[in-house]
Amino acid sequence: xxxxxxxxxxxxxxxxxxxxxxxxxxxxxxxxxxxxxxxxxxxxxxxxxxxxxxxxxxxxxxxxxxxxxxxxxxxxxxxxxxxxxxxxxxxxxxxxxxxxxxxxxxxxxxxxxxxxxxxxxxxxxxxxxxxxxxxxxxxxxxxxxxxxxxxxxxxxxxxxxxxxxxxxxxxxxxxxxxxxxxxxxxxxxxxxxxxxxxxxxxxxxxxxxxxxxxxxxxxxxxxxxxxxxxxxxxxxxxxxxxxxxxxxxxxxxxxxxxxxxxxxxxxxxxxxxxxxxxxxxxxxxxxxxxxxxxxxxxxxxxxxxxxxxxx
Amino acid sequence: xxxxxxxxxxxxxxxxxxxxxxxxxxxxxxxxxxxxxxxxxxxxxxxxxxxxxxxxxxxxxxxxxxxxxxxxxxxxxxxxxxxxxxxxxxxxxxxxxxxxxxxxxxxxxxxxxxxxxxxxxxxxxxxxxxxxxxxxxxxxxxxxxxxxxxxxxxxxxxxxxxxxxxxxxxxxxxxxxxxxxxxxxxxxxxxxxxxxxxxxxxxxxxxxxxxxxxxxxxxxxxxxxxxxxxxxxxxxxxxxxxxxxxxxxxxxxxxxxxxxxxx
Numbered sequence: 015x016x017x018x019x020x021x022x023x024x025x026x027x028x029x030x031x032x033x034x035x036x037x038x039x040x041x042x043x044x045x046x047x048x049x050x051x052x053x054x055x056x057x058x059x060x061x062x063x064x065x066x067x068x069x070x071x072x073x074x075x076x077x078x079x080x081x082x083x084x085x086x087x088x089x090x091x092x093x094x095x096x097x098x099x100x101x102x103x104x105x106x107x108x109x110x111x112x113x114x115x116x117x118x119x120x121x122x123x124x125x126x127x128x129x130x131x132x133x134x135x136x137x138x139x140x141x142x143x144x145x146x147x148x149x150x151x152x153x154x155x156x157x158x159x160x161x162x163x164x165x166x167x168x169x170x171x172x173x174x175x176x177x178x179x180x181x182x183x184x185x186x187x188x189x190x191x192x193x194x195x196x197x198x199x200x201x202x203x204x205x206x207x208x209x210x211x212x213x214x215x216x217x218x219x220x221x222x223x224x225x226x227x228x229x230x231x232x233x234x235x236x237x238x239x240x241x242x243x244x245x246x247x248x249x250x251x252x253x254x255x256x257x258x259x260x261x262x263x264x265x266x267x268x269x270x271x272x273x274x275x276x277x278x279x280x281x282x283x284x285x286x287x288x289x290x291x292x293x294x295x296x297x298x299x300x301x302x303x304x305x306x307x308x309x310x311x312x313x314x315x316x317x318x319x320x321x322x323x324x325x
Numbered sequence: 326x327x328x329x330x331x332x333x334x335x336x337x338x339x340x341x342x343x344x345x346x347x348x349x350x351x352x353x354x355x356x357x358x359x360x361x362x363x364x365x366x367x368x369x370x371x372x373x374x375x376x377x378x379x380x381x382x383x384x385x386x387x388x389x390x391x392x393x394x395x396x397x398x399x400x401x402x403x404x405x406x407x408x409x410x411x412x413x414x415x416x417x418x419x420x421x422x423x424x425x426x427x428x429x430x431x432x433x434x435x436x437x438x439x440x441x442x443x444x445x446x447x448x449x450x451x452x453x454x455x456x457x458x459x460x461x462x463x464x465x466x467x468x469x470x471x472x473x474x475x476x477x478x479x480x481x482x483x484x485x486x487x488x489x490x491x492x493x494x495x496x497x498x499x500x501x502x503x504x505x506x507x508x509x510x511x512x513x514x515x516x517x518x519x520x521x522x523x524x525x526x527x528x529x530x531x532x533x534x535x536x537x538x539x540x541x542x543x544x545x546x547x548x549x550x551x552x553x554x555x556x557x558x559x560x561x562x563x564x565x566x567x568x569x570x571x572x573x574x575x576x577x578x579x580x581x582x583x584x585x586x587x588x
Contacts, residue, residue: 079416201438204422208429211416214407218379218400219484220430266417266464 056291059177062185063283066244067257068192071276072199073237074258075268076230080210085231087251088145089126090238092152094247096121097172098159105163114172118242122235125152130231175246175298177287184243191240195233199272206230207268244283245298256305257282263316278308330393331356332488332518333378338387340370340377347373351387353537360514363522365539371522372408374539375490378520379405391488401430404486404517406477408493414466421461423476424448427483444483451482454513456505470497475506482513489513491521 050056077086100117103109125148132141160167171179199206208216209226217223234254241250261274286301293300333355340348347370355361363371376382377389380396391399404427425432428444440448452458455475460468465476474497481489494510495503510519 079413081413201436204425204432204438204440205429207418207422208426211418211423212407212412212426214381215405215426215480216429218381218403218405219426219428220401262415262417266466267419267422268417271417 055178056287058182058185059180059287059297060284062177062180062188062244063287064280065185065188065192066241066253067276067279067283069188069195069237069241070253070257070279071261071274072195072272073234074254074275074279075261075272076206076210077234077254078258078262079268079271080230082231082234083251083255084145085126085129085141086234086238086254088129088149088152089122089231089235090242090247090250091149092121092125093118093239093242094121094156094169094172095152095154095159096156098156098163101167102159102163105165115239118239119236121152122239123232126231126235127228130228171246172242173246173248174296175242175244175249177244177283177297177301180243184240188240191236195237198229198233202226203269210268245301249298249302252302252305253279253282256302256309260305260309260312263312278305278312282308331390332359332392333520334390334393335377336388336390338377338384338389340373340382340384342373348377348539355518355520357518358514360510360519361521361537363520363537363539369539371539372492375405375492375520375522378490379403401484402487404481404484404489406474406481406489406491406494408496409470409473409477410496416466418465419461420452420457420463420465420468420476421448423465424452424461424479424483427451427480428485447485448479448483451479452476454482455479455509471499471502474498475502478506478509487517489517489519489521491519493522495523 077083096117096119097114098117099121100112100114103117104112129141129144129148132144156169160169205216205221206226208219209221209223213223213227238250238254241253244250245253257278258271258275260278261271265271265274282305283301285304287297289295289304290297290300331354333353335351335353338348338351339346340351351374363374365371373382377384378391378396380389380400389396392402425440425444425448427448428440431444432438432440434441449458449461452461455478457472457475457479460472460476465473468476474494478491478494481491494506498506510521513519
């Protein structure tokens with residue numbers, strides 16, 4: 015067992031060193047690129063990444079500790095249905111004002127409400143089915159609507175995101191989302207913790223458990239929609255789980271987990287943008303790989319230090 | 326002292342879950358100051374009975390009154406300790422935060438929703454009462470099973486209850502802690518009514534004043550004729566430790582009569 019862990023850790027460390035070597039070389043290019051006035055988009059992307067990390071870290075902490083990552087996955091995938099529907103409506107009825115964002119938000123909120131309804135109490139057993147159904151039907155509807163819509167759509171940016179294409183409006187929306195999330199969590203920190211830890215007991219003490227749970231899911235849904243711009247529908251679930259999971263290895267409080275998760279998310283996003291810019295690869299996937307490597311590296315480190323402590 | 330009004334009164338209650346009869350024709354009265362234990366085999370409906378008393382489940386027929394009120398309206402006066410196995414052992418939360426949940430509804434002071442200092446004092450006192458006063462800063466997931474159990478009892482106490490409902494307080498507990506728990510419960514019983522679920526009959530016979538035998542009547546599986554003899558077989562010799570100051574009728578359903586408080 016010990017040898018397996020050590021081998022794994024060595025492999026990961028070597029891997030990491032390779033990455034950091036690449037980084038060292040590319041850092042120069044990346045830093046030069048950052049200061050280049052023509053590369054406004056790059057600074058923009060970094061800024062978006064920093065603000066997105068606040069949402070990723072805080073919402074991710076709830077997703078991990080309440081164990082609802084598959085629920086978040088269902089919400090994010092169903093968004094494609096909303097986007098497809100809006101694109102179809104927009105083209106068929108020539109509604110220029112209609113933005114795919116509205117469709118995405120509507121789909122996310124509806125699916126969060128559906129799965130959330132089955133998330134606890136007597137309906138708990140059907141939650142899994144609802145998650146699977148929402149997940150798949152949402153995506154299927156999205157593809158059908160896009161087939162029905164004349165013209166060609168590149169859905170890759172929806173599926174995999176592109177932080178380099180994020181607009182100023184997206185940035186403003188993400189900052190607004192951060193403000194809402196931070197205020198909500200500051201105000202209801204203890205109550206949310208109680209509900210996540212022991213829903214039944216919180217209900218007995220007279221808390222409006224269902225309302226809070228739906229609010230939390232609603233916030234998760236809105237976060238998913240805004241964060242899809244960065245890493246895409248398929249991978250947003252990774253950014254909602256990996257940084258928080260990494261943080262959970264090293265902290266014993268919910269608030270500590272939030273702060274650490276924000277930090278790990280920032281590291282993954284900055285690292286991802288840097289590597290992808292230098293190596294000329296898609297940003298979203300690189301960010302996810304960074305977050306994943308960070309998780310496994312930290313998990314191995316933790317395991318090794320535990321074993322050392324236990325002799 | 327409204328000694329006339331029973332703390333818990335259950336009238337002719339029936340409860341089934343997905344067509345499985347869990348409890349049938351339950352009548353039960355718990356008087357103020359009692360220390361009673363619900364015993365019975367696994368799946369016999371012990372926890373279900375507690376949840377009905379808390380109003381977390383609704384009976385199919387019959388009714389439950391706590392302090393003469395419907396359970397939903399009496400909850401604030403009940404302290405409840407669930408089985409800790411149903412909680413996520415990895416959840417990042419400190420011992421003190423778990424105990425503070427006992428009055429989570431009062432966490433509304435100022436914009437940031439802090440606890441009134443009175444609640445914090447109560448939480449510390451409750452922890453001290455179960456002998457864990459020095460662990461408040463510890464993380465809940467670092468504790469042993471027995472310690473977690475006691476933290477959850479402290480949480481129930483932090484609700485400053487008049488009625489304490491404990492679901493399996495003796496599971497996961499070592500003999501020495503059990504002895505402590507015995508003393509704690511006896512002390513608490515001086516100012517609150519206590520109803521606990523246990524299948525540890527040795528413990529029950531030492532502590533409680535009356536025993537409630539709960540066993541669902543199984544009508545879907547007619548082969549298992551549950552009666553007093555089978556209960557004895559399940560529990561073996563330990564069963565003899567229980568003082569038989571309660572009545573088991575021959576069919577062995579949930580059969581609760583008001584127990585005379587033993588002298």
